[in-house]
Amino acid sequence: MPSAEEASTSTANDAPLPSFRSLGLIDPLLDALSQLNFTTPTEIQSSSLPPALAGRDIIGVAKTGSGKTAAFALPILQKLWEEPKGLFACVLAPTRELAYQISQQFESLGAGMGVRCCCIVGGMSMMDQAVALAKKPHVVVATPGRLNDHLENTKGFSLRTLKFLVLDEADRLLDLDFGPIIDKILKVIPKERSTYLFSATMTTKVAKLQRASLSNPVRVEVNEKYSTVDTLLQYYLFIPLNQKDVNLIYLVNSLAQNSIIIFTRTVHDAQRLSIMFRTLGFQAVPLHGQLSQSQRLGALGKFKSGGRKILVATDVASRGLDIPHVDVVMNYDIPTHSKDYIHRVGRTARAGRSGKSITLVTQYDVELLQRIEAVIGKKMELWPTDNEEIALLRERVDEAGRVAVNEMKEDAANGRGVGGGRKRRRDDQGGRGGGKDERDRDDDVVEAGMPRKKSKGRR
Template identity: 60%
Template sequence: MLDTKKRNLNGGSHAKSEAIKKKVKHASPPTNDEASPKPSPTPAPTREPEAIGETNGAVPKSFHELGIIDSLCDACTALGYKAPTPIQNEAIPLALQGRDLIGLAETGSGKTAAFALPILQALMEKPQPFFGLVMAPTRELAYQISQAFDALGALISVRTAVIVGGFDMVPQSIALGKKPHIVVATPGRLLDHLENTKGFSLRSLKYLVMDEADRLLDLDFGAIIDKILKVLPRERRTFLFSATQTSKVQALERASLSNPLRVSISTNKYQTVSTLLQSYVFFPHKMKDHCLVYIMNEFASKSAIVFTRTVNETQRLTILLRALGFGTTPLHGQLSQSARLGALGRFRARSRNILVATDVAARGLDIPSVDLVLNFDLPENSETYIHRVGRTARAGQSGHAISMVTQYDIGIWQRIEAALGKKLGEYETEKEEIMVLGERVEDAQKMAVREMKDLHEKRGTRGATLRGRRVGRGGGGKRGRDEMDREEG
């Protein structure tokens, strides 16, 4: 690991947090918009979704007080869920009443358990195959949701099946033939199975969940979702969860939900949690790599996600940081599914403490204890910024988000600050220390250029062969391939 001067980087989290706060010239003020939840009578069919409001007052001390049965409460305790989050506090009692729900909440708010617990409790009362369907925008999120159902439903031996693009359809057809209780799927591959897998039907489905609905629609899954909705039973409960409320999401609400209640935890779609400390560094573009290495050295031994804009830059920075002794793994949409899951596994297990990723990692993924999000490349829009920085400071923990701003990024950064409604402080750096890193960083840059050139040459020579083999070797046909392309975002 690079050391430009001696520091205690493995000290207690409180001491480290205080040290970082001192380096930020203007700390962002905490925000906490709250309102009182009051159950309302069932709205008339022609009314808009009834808003229940935001959390206010005393939060229940346990899931039992929300109406969750003892066996599922025990599962929550075993998983370390100490108390319901605001979205769980609001959504679970209403879901247990059998109402359709629209849940609007910031990323990292505990939405998965908010819909998984009521579904599992209903499943225990009347068990049947194909009881619930959850649609998610990405393969990684689908696997994560499935793992949550498996963990929460372990005591009742719940069976789940994950149906996503990037894998052969035959093993998935076999999994569906075993009649799982819960199916978690990306829309494109699910429609493939509904149209082509003999004997597979969701006509008896009781619960439908559309998670990250705004992202589903941003990825142009709208037409596919419409086809899926046409083959689902009308008599079902539907939960729609989204981080933002858009016109597309509103249209989906009207098409798929019946007399829903709206639970909104955040009234500002650009709001970040109060435990997140945000700042920026301003450097000339030619010094970006040097500044990156300096910050990674500042957070040595901490876990970090470095966001880039392109696959090429993700690979280049991975090589550069590895050459300088950092434990780094890449994540982007051009990796195979097994490679993507492997990268997430290594990062979660801390065998690699730096994940360099495109925006495929910006939403939905639940990676506990991420200490730092570093925006190496600023996102094109403010909403993506919110989702990126939401990878840290989750579940009440603290976290840091640092954005690298060059002379070419000033306009983008000003739009992000305008969306947040506040000016963010500058993270203080020691410019002399950054300059000392110059020679070693430049050597690593040269190594990265050579390896990237070799990588592109290898891809070029085998590209035609791979394209010829693509159909029928796990892509699952055109819809599966299109789905993989959309997931990259």
């Protein structure tokens, strides 16, 4: 098989984008696109659809939010219309939330065709999933670990009839060390198939996977410069490490009417900060890998609907998710890798809208800030602060911090995990690929709800 360098290449240019009809899509798909208000193809769609519809394998290199899901879903659905039989396509995604989002888009685009789609991820009942697989879906969207569980343990389930394999966010899949599981899956699917590999970056691991799984691919590359959008205003706040919490609360307090995502490096901080916000009277909800799947979907649903103004999340929410109307992204912890910063702040300023990002920088983070600025090609501006107001908040924030620590200690002492339920075996990324298989119950989402006390500094 040819290498990435030998693969034929199609690169988007500045020519006017064609219509979906001119790309050769059938009427049922055109009707679905119209109902979803998809009027004009994006660059990745207009570049990849013609070769995909012609039966070629595709390597798609494009950043999050560029319309990649429709770019691979539309040719699969069109071929399914022409040849409707059995399990037709399998899509592998790195996180549960992204898998659900892809599944929903397949169902929306294929609504007029009667497409049956099944989402197979960790954190949900294996038995219920086995029943869903027995109903012969056309498309399976899965995290690699849980799909491999079913291939090994679910009687009657196989991928022998598969016509399409999609590896979405391939760089992220391999970052999470799903490589050995993907190798297992590749061994049990037909060699005669179409394969689409989509990735934000072409790492050496992705190039190796491409050589192993694709045949004579067309490489479609758009948005080659890995950067942030022009409508995003980027700020930093330089603070001592021991004042991170009070400065974060100050920022949220001063932007209280906005929809905010706060990114942390650890599950512990995501949970601790969400309890602090609840104690101080803010409507916040946590999202991280140690919540059950129903809690994670519930948290996303409440944030998307506006029921909660603040989402405190780990990087499980940084890639692929389409969360509309996020006004501000805050980095409580500055990311170690510049590309993670770009993915995080990409949750705001989407689809031409404006947005803000604010990164907390301590004395230990200066080099990381400079590295990020070099990658994005611009200097961040210093966010203005009111030292007197921060000082007024300090006592209440310290008290809220003690409440959060005590509550988490009580949960641990009573055998409850950070999600508030009984301790579960971890499945952070959806099956054995991201940890031990998790067979938990569907707890209600943990909400950061009614305040315990009002903040003195709250406006």
